[in-house]
Amino acid sequence: MDFNIDVASRTPIYRQLAEQIRAAIARGRLQANARLPSVRDMSRRLVINPNTVARVYTELERDGLLVTRHGMGVFVAPPGSDLTKKARRERLAVLLDGFFTEAVLLGFTADEVKELVQDRVTQFQWQAGA
Amino acid sequence: MDFNIDVASRTPIYRQLAEQIRAAIARGRLQANARLPSVRDMSRRLVINPNTVARVYTELERDGLLVTRHGMGVFVAPPGSDLTKKARRERLAVLLDGFFTEAVLLGFTADEVKELVQDRVTQFQWQAGA
DNA sequence: CAACTGTACTATGTGACTTAGTACAGAAGG
């Protein structure tokens, strides 16, 4: 896994790294139980502070995406959200509405958006259908 | 139009207001040429600083969503993005990938997402199909 | 002229973000 940080960006470093890890897991480029670089190793690679890396790992563990074993390292957690079905659906609806808002303001038609959905949906590692 | 601000939220006030205006336009609750509350009026309603409101209006004008006429007020711009077709599509793809990432991490299946898309897509004011 | 509009500027305060440095506890291998 290769991550990269743009220190010139207005989005915080810790947010950039967290998003890249989330994306890697969602696309299956980081599989369950895979080990991530240590806090110090990652900080050296990205030329950022170890504290910032630790902050990212802590946040992602709180979200249930990572599991840390003290003295051993940080690993990708097995899939599964601990939210209720209702909470999960509400959260997804908010995100989808945000996406639709931007799509409308960019001038797209509904058909164009549906087409793009079909194009891109295959690049992610979805839960198996019921 | 009624807007509301949560000062306790971690998301900045100017961002909250900007998102609410964007959403209102995308859903057709604010039509083209509609007039928005004046900077001072909006600041009194939301109990925030006039400078913060002005910042929001300026940002949305830069994005082409609003038009200000000095001394007269701020109005909703007619639809239409000034980005190139390629830039618009790339931007939408980034947003869609972000949405898919969260959907996967929340544990949804591809079919569930497609279903939600069908449910919600009708609530927005899309450009007329080609 | 009066009362509204948006805009520009300075000054101030708070908190997020990032870095640096030090220290401590758990795990693995010679």
Next chain:
DNA sequence: CCTTCTGTACTAAGTCACATAGTACAGTTG
């Protein structure tokens, strides 16, 4: 046991985004 890795927990410092307050100026309307 000792060394070296691992994550974690602090403190201290600096920078910058965010929000507020206040003042001032220019355009529009009646």
